[in-house]
Amino acid sequence: GAVVSQHPSRVICKSGTSVKIECRSLDFQATTMFWYRQFPKQSLMLMATSNEGSKATYEQGVEKDKFLINHASLTLSTLTVTSAHPEDSSFYICSAAGGSQETQYFGPGTRLLVL
Amino acid sequence: KQEVTQIPAALSVPEGENLVLNCSFTDSAIYNLQWFRQDPGKGLTSLLLIQSSQREQTSGRLNASLDKSSGRSTLYIAASQPGDSATYLCAVSTSGTYKYIFGTGTRLKVLA
Numbered sequence: 001g002a003v004v005s006q007h008p009s010r011v012i013c014k015s016g017t018s019v020k021i022e023c024r025s026l027d028f029q030a031t032t033m034f035w036y037r038q039f040p041k042q043s044l045m046l047m048a049t050s051n052e053g054s055k056a057t058y059e060q061g062v063e064k065d066k067f068l069i070n071h072a073s074l075t076l077s078t079l080t081v082t083s084a085h086p087e088d089s090s091f092y093i094c095s096a097a098g099g100s101q102e103t104q105y106f107g108p109g110t111r112l113l114v115l
Numbered sequence: 116k117q118e119v120t121q122i123p124a125a126l127s128v129p130e131g132e133n134l135v136l137n138c139s140f141t142d143s144a145i146y147n148l149q150w151f152r153q154d155p156g157k158g159l160t161s162l163l164l165i166q167s168s169q170r171e172q173t174s175g176r177l178n179a180s181l182d183k184s185s186g187r188s189t190l191y192i193a194a195s196q197p198g199d200s201a202t203y204l205c206a207v208s209t210s211g212t213y214k215y216i217f218g219t220g221t222r223l224k225v226l227a
Contacts, residue, residue, distance in 0.1 A: 042219075043204060043219050044215075045217075093159065095215075104208075104215060108157065109158040111156070
């Protein structure tokens with residue numbers, strides 16, 4: 001099946017710094033990528049949908065200036081958490097979908113801890 | 116607004132038992148439904164994908180059914196094994212948006 005990677009897998013940063021997370025589709029072209037957040041013992045919540053070459057669409061309650069998403073190519077999307085605070089500590093998971101968007105393929109996730 | 120609920124929230128069974136996990140959704144206008152497995156601290160592994168026009172899908176010891184009109188899906192696991200211990204999530208993709216709305220998950224523990 002299709003493979004999606006995320007980097008880094010784990011990151012610890014100080015409060016106030018910015019963190020960039022990469023999501024790559026390794027063997028297919030992803031016209032759409034999705035970013036999810038998962039707090040401990042909770043389910044995944046969709047943060048935003050990004051289409052290659054256009055601005056991301058954010059879900060209600062997600063601050064677009066805080067969570068910057070760039071989908072510059074058909075194989076790479078990045079999520080930057082700006083001025084991170086401890087409450088941003090979470091598990092961030094991306095998924096990628098091809099042209100038909102019939103199936104989303106999920107990355108392994110990035111665990112962010114903000115001290 | 117689509118809401119997805121999974122029952123039970125947690126389940127502990129002895130090895131070898133057959134078990135059923137339930138998923139219900141409020142809006143029947145779905146594109147597809149997918150069952151995932153998530154191990155602690157890990158990402159998602161797709162188990163079964165059911166299109167809205169299908170009634171069930173099978174893979175090995177797993178069988179997923181879909182009753183779109185009643186807003187329900189079940190995941191049947193036959194002859195459970197300790198390696199099946201994980202959190203199982205169902206997610207529905209809404210027609211026209213392809214977004215996935217995830218359920219609350221069922222934490223399964225299979226005892227040896």
